[in-house]
Amino acid sequence: MTQPHTILLFGITRDLVGQNRVAVQLPANSRVADLMTTLHEQYPALAGIQSILVAVNSEYADTDQLLNPSDEIALIPPVSGG
Numbered sequence: 001m002t003q004p005h006t007i008l009l010f011g012i013t014r015d016l017v018g019q020n021r022v023a024v025q026l027p028a029n030s031r032v033a034d035l036m037t038t039l040h041e042q043y044p045a046l047a048g049i050q051s052i053l054v055a056v057n058s059e060y061a062d063t064d065q066l067l068n069p070s071d072e073i074a075l076i077p078p079v080s081g082g
Helices: 011-017 032-042 044-048
Strands: 002-009 021-027 053-056 073-076
Touching: 002 011, 002 032, 011 044, 021 032, 032 044, 032 053
Parallel strands: 002 073
Antiparallel strands: 002 021, 053 073
């Protein structure tokens, strides 16, 4: 059974997808790595970004972290400045 997860997008991730949030269906007990695989399949342009970080409930997450539908999940693109 799949569960809906809402993903917040910022910076270049928002620009590439064309919206500031997306809903993704993931199987129960999915991990951050599963999320990224699904996002790359649904939005191939995201695969071209080298160092996207994922935040879960306002904390950076490792690829093996389990996801719950109630989690606040955000993609954090690389930032540059000077």
